[in-house]
Amino acid sequence: MSTRTTKSLEGKVVVVGSQGVGKTSVVIRYVGGMFSKAVSPTIGASFFTYKFNLGNYRVKLQVWDTAGQERFRSMAPMYYRKANAAMLVYDITSSDSFYDIKDWVKELKNNVDTPLVLCLVGNKCDLEESRAVSKDEAEEYASSINSLFYETSALKNMGVDEAFLQVAKQMVHLYETNPNSGLNTMDLYMKSESTHSDDNNTDIKLDAKTSPNNSTSGSGCGC
Amino acid sequence: MAEAKEADRLPDHVDHYESSDQGDFNENEAPGDSHEKILIASDSYEDLNYDDIAVSSFGKPYSGSIIDIVRHNSCSDEKEADASSLNLINESSAESSNEDQNEGQVKDLSADKVPEDVGEGMKLEIRENEDFGPEWRQKKKHLFIFSSAGKPIYSRHGSEDKLVTIMGVMQALVSFVQVSGDNMRCIIAGDHKFIFLNRDQIVLVGVSSAGDSSTQIVLQLSYVYNQIISVLTYTSLHKIFKQRRNYDLRRLLSGAEKFIDNLVNMMDTEPGFLLGAIRCLPLDAPVREMIEQTIVLNAKVKDLVFAVMLANNQLISLVRMKKYFLSAMDLHLIINLVNASESFKTAESWTPICLPKFDSSGFLQAHISYLDENSQTCLLLLSVDREAFFTLSECKNKIQERLLKYNSLRAISDSLATTSYSIQQCGITDLRHFLYKSKSIAQYTSPELEAPYLTPADQERLFGLYHYLHHRIHSPARPLKILYYVGEQETLLGWMTQGFELYTVFGPLVTKTNAIHAINKLLRWIKKEEDQLFILNSVTF
Incomplete structure (x- = not known):
């Protein structure tokens, strides 16, 4: 699939946020294309990979879906170290989960020295009736931290693909414009990647992925 | 690290009891006895x-x-x-x-x-x-x-x-x-x-x-x-x-x-x-050996302390770093972690775990993944290196590949399909159920729960009987070697030696002589099956 002219880009995405906001559901919706009601709390962190084509790039996302539980908080650096992007997930029905994002942003800014694509994700947007965080407020906050912003519903499959796609686009942009993006280390991965192309299940979904056009619901207000 | 006590024991090749199924079983020939330390029976x-x-x-x-x-x-x-x-x-x-x-x-x-x-x-x-x-x-x-x-x-x-x-x-x-x-x-x-x-x-x-x-x-x-x-x-x-x-x-x-x-x-x-013992998944010795070798060959990486393979709360194999031992209590906690978490089934996980008997002061990092599609066989790679995820992930892929190639995963799921063995297989009339623990290896075996222990209430009662028998035998004030106890619905016979603990449950009408004959026969049966029922070799990287 990948011709020699196509560049390969490998990006590490860390998904953070409070307990029970739906981080795993969002990731599984994106990677596995499904929603399970019986997602059990993540222990430590789960690792997913997702590959797709984006313009001239063959993008491989390494997604670290972290546990939201307090006790794993001290482990977080292990997962966000060398990350290229962070999905900051909160639950639109819980203002606490939204305020927790601010701590995360602070922590990430202090500890990650490479440029980091941020994407604020307000999950559970199907629960409009119990909304506790207004879209305006979140949008305003997102632009103040120079972050993308999407409201998503893993349940109804709204916004998830767009959010990840925008993150990937930003990473490509970052790679092209910023030589110190941290993403240029991918040259190493490029070689090694050609030797083992595992993840065949993710390849299957590629077609659905390569034509991302449908929605502009989220306002990509990043840089 | 506490050292497991090395009990004195006879070599495994003493086979003279084969001749007859009568007569006393030499209590020094504990079935499932091993010179090698597999698990530390730390909490005897x-x-x-x-x-x-x-x-x-x-x-x-x-x-x-x-x-x-x-x-x-x-x-x-x-x-x-x-x-x-x-x-x-x-x-x-x-x-x-x-x-x-x-x-x-x-x-x-x-x-x-x-x-x-x-x-x-x-x-x-x-x-x-x-x-x-x-x-x-x-x-x-x-x-x-x-x-x-x-x-x-x-x-x-x-x-x-x-x-x-x-x-x-x-x-x-x-x-x-x-x-x-x-x-x-x-x-x-x-x-x-x-x-x-x-x-x-x-x-x-x-x-x-x-x-x-x-x-x-x-x-x-x-x-x-x-x-x-x-x-x-x-x-x-x-x-x-x-x-x-x-x-x-x-x-x-x-x-x-x-x-x-x-x-x-x-x-x-x-x-x-x-x-204080672990149950092993019954597997033919060559199959288990093959699995162990696969792990040793493919997971020989720096800082990997333990590789544990589990299925349905039973141990399939344990490979350890040369100097280090896993205690049965810690392994119980690992089993509990896997048993309680659905989330490991969705994706490879990387999580900290502290094994209190091993080192209560810090975490090991566990790479946890299921090897088969039905999420039955779980592999845990426990490392001290927080950055080892990708290395271990690669090890896991290789292990999985080789196990698939040699049909080992199939053997595991076949063994799982038959939950355990039937008491019938031991060929002893009137024996309803038993627990046998080999002390030196901290492993135990027991048959499936069959009639009359099919309802939860009956199983609870059976378990209560074992608790009673266990308590009496281990009573700190007056420890017993053998206890023969006639209850209302069953007769219990417990026997503890230096090498093993045996708890048996008979029908209520069994005589003492018959019961003693029966456990001699049972021990011979376990001895015969020990390669399948227990892990007797300690495998290291």
């Missing part, structure tokens, strides 16, 4: 007393001897003459009553005023609160955990928030006794035992009317304590409470309650915890 039940668990690796020593009160509903005609040691609080205090000498009298809170008041107080609380109605009270086993400042941490039944007053009362009791330099250990109230385990910063209270002995409950509590350590490490638990004595530990344990829930539920049904 005999060693379990307050001194041991309190001192072993952490905390300051407690004084005093083991407690032992016995009350058994099912087998109550037995006089518990061996229950001679104290049952309540102060060894020295006159307050501890003499009820233990005759359990028939133990129908009420017999200790003096302190516990009595408390008992009343508790009842009052319970009545006041609708959430803790008859249903709550009738639960056979309760578990409460609170901090030494009295903050609730966990309750098995009911919300610990609403139980805050009860825990307050318990905390008051504990500290009242502590003031006089003693430790609260046990209260007997009718059929109920309240067992207290006071560790550095947290107090665990087990309440049971199920008939387990005090020591058995202490063992259960120490499993739970170790589960908490496994989530937090002793070091951070200690640090937290040093900084803030009234810290609400639930913050840090949130999400880990299910491990405790799962652990206590497992302890109610799984004899391995009681025996």
Whole structure:
């Protein structure tokens, strides 16, 4: 699939946020294309990979879906170290989960020295009736931290693909414009990647992925 | 690291018993005996007393001897003459009553005023609160955990928030006794035992009317304590409470309650915890060898300490770093972690885990993944390197590939499909069920539960019988080598030697001679099957 002219880009995405906001559901919706009601709390962190084509790039996302539980908080650096992007997930029905994002942003800014694509994700947007965080407020906050912003519903499959796609686009942009993006280390991965192309299940979904056009619901207000 | 005791034993090739199925089994030829250390039987039940668990690796020593009160509903005609040691609080205090000498009298809170008041107080609380109605009270086993400042941490039944007053009362009791330099250990109230385990910063209270002995409950509590350590490490638990004595530990344990829930539920049904032994998945020796070799070949990476393969709470293989050993208790916690977590089934996971017996001060990093599509066979790679995820992920892929190629995963799922073996296979009439533990390898085997133990109630009763037999044989005051006990519905025969522990359940009409013949025959059968039932070789990287 990948011709020699196509560049390969490998990006590490860390998904953070409070307990029970739906981080795993969002990731599984994106990677596995499904929603399970019986997602059990993540222990430590789960690792997913997702590959797709984006313009001239063959993008491989390494997604670290972290546990939201307090006790794993001290482990977080292990997962966000060398990350290229962070999905900051909160639950639109819980203002606490939204305020927790601010701590995360602070922590990430202090500890990650490479440029980091941020994407604020307000999950559970199907629960409009119990909304506790207004879209305006979140949008305003997102632009103040120079972050993308999407409201998503893993349940109804709204916004998830767009959010990840925008993150990937930003990473490509970052790679092209910023030589110190941290993403240029991918040259190493490029070689090694050609030797083992595992993840065949993710390849299957590629077609659905390569034509991302449908929605502009989220306002990509990043840089 | 505690060294497992090297029991004296005979070489495995002594085969002279083959000739006949009559005659005595040489008790030195323990089936499943091995010179090699596979698992550390660190918590052999005999060693379990307050001194041991309190001192072993952490905390300051407690004084005093083991407690032992016995009350058994099912087998109550037995006089518990061996229950001679104290049952309540102060060894020295006159307050501890003499009820233990005759359990028939133990129908009420017999200790003096302190516990009595408390008992009343508790009842009052319970009545006041609708959430803790008859249903709550009738639960056979309760578990409460609170901090030494009295903050609730966990309750098995009911919300610990609403139980805050009860825990307050318990905390008051504990500290009242502590003031006089003693430790609260046990209260007997009718059929109920309240067992207290006071560790550095947290107090665990087990309440049971199920008939387990005090020591058995202490063992259960120490499993739970170790589960908490496994989530937090002793070091951070200690640090937290040093900084803030009234810290609400639930913050840090949130999400880990299910491990405790799962652990206590497992302890109610799984004899391995009681025996301090692991059950292995029965596999033909060459298959197991092949799996072990696969792991050794493909996971020989720096800093990988243990590779554990599990299926359905049974051990398939364990490969360890040369210098290090895994204790049975730690392995139980690993099994509990896997058993309680659905999330490992969705993707490869990378999670910290502390193994208290191995090192209570820090975390190992565990790469956890399932090798088959049905999520049955779970592989855990435990490393000290926090950055090793991708290396281990690669190891896992190679292992998986090779196991698929050689059909090992198929063999595992075939073995799982037949849950265990039928008692029929042993070919002994009137033998209904048994537990056999080989001490040197800390592993046990038992057949499937068949009629008449098909309903949960009957299984619970059977388990109760094993608890009774186990307790009598391990009674600290009067340990027994052999116990033959005729009950109403079954006859029990327990035998303990240096190499093994055997607990058998016969029909009620078996004679003593027949039962003894039968266990000789059974031991020969186990010996014959030992390669399949146990892991006898210790494999290292």
